[in-house]
């Protein structure tokens with residue numbers, strides 16, 4: 001397979017395109033996926049994420065190099081391995097696609113074109129730009145919802161945040177790192193892309209949902225959403241906790257005003273409103289406090305710790321030098337005292 005370098009890279013240089021396929025129990029599909037993928041890339045690596053079936057054997061027989069996880073570590077961990085493999089093999093472009101046959105390897109040339117032409121560093125295959133095939137309605141709803149949440153949280157907009165069909169340039173492979181181990185890795189990747197300022201291209205892809213879902217889509221969606229909340233709370237804790245905190249405190253205040261007004265009119269305590277006021281106030285303060293604590297932790301983790309250590313060192317040395325200036329006087333005094341006695 002020959003891919004020519006773009007004018008912005010070394011003109012005419014043959015680019016090395018590698019595909020990585022994360023797999024968990026995909027023996028039924030992986031053979032076909034590898035064979036079809038091989039036609040479009042220079043090498044195929046299958047990340048066998050602790051499969052209990054013959055995924056690894058079938059993949060190897062089809063001509064892939066297999067990187068085995070000793071146990072199931074999750075989709076995100078498999079993607080981390082894929083990115084590391086891409087870096088190790090010195091790939092100019094790393095394509096990642098699912099091993100369950102839902103992606104069409106014939107879409108690879110279209111997906112990687114923006115990277116080969118030097119127009120983007122990351123290409124995200126989108127199931128929602130293609131006019132032909134679409135996921136079933138109930139899956140689309142969940143995917144759209146997760147995309148809206150991820151776009152809002154990460155500040156990086158794409159039409160299909162949960163797509164597993166992507167391509168990365170060498171620069172992207174160098175800059176993008178993941179921490180999430182589960183299915184939330186696609187969302188986390190969007191945060192990482194947003195932070196890095198890498199150029200993103202969205203490319204329409206076709207998908208096949210002929211097979212019944214192997215894993216619960218509801219469990220999948222809720223899992224991603226939970227991790228998304230964790231990601232946002234780490235990235236923008238004041239926004240996530242501070243906003244509801246302020247709203248709750250304001251609601252508590254309005255209940256308080258009502259309690260006072262009622263008391264002024266009737267000299268009676270509106271017990272329900274008073275209770276509401278206390279509860280809303282407490283919840284609001286708790287949220288504000290959590291936001292501030294997490295924000296402080298974030299600042300500390302993001303270099304604040306280094307700054308604090310520097311300030312402490314400066315303080316310690318200023319104390320030492322102040323003591324050093326005072327010390328001779330003390331010595332003199334004690335010396336004097338010694339001589340006197």
Ligand SMILES: Nc1nc2c(ncn2[C@@H]2O[C@H](COP(=O)(O)OP(=O)(O)OP(=O)(O)O)[C@@H](O)[C@H]2O)c(=O)[nH]1
Pocket residue numbers: 021022023024025026049072073074075078097098099100102164183213214215
């Ligand atoms: N779910 C899951 N998939 C994994 C894991 N490790 C690797 N994979 C592979 O990651 C790819 C995506 O997983 P899927 O379960 O198909 O995720 P999906 O395409 O979003 O969901 P479906 O529409 O149900 O297929 C597949 O090739 C899996 O075999 C893991 O721990 N869990």
Ligand SMILES: [Mg+2]
Pocket residue numbers: 098100102
């Ligand atoms: Mg799938």
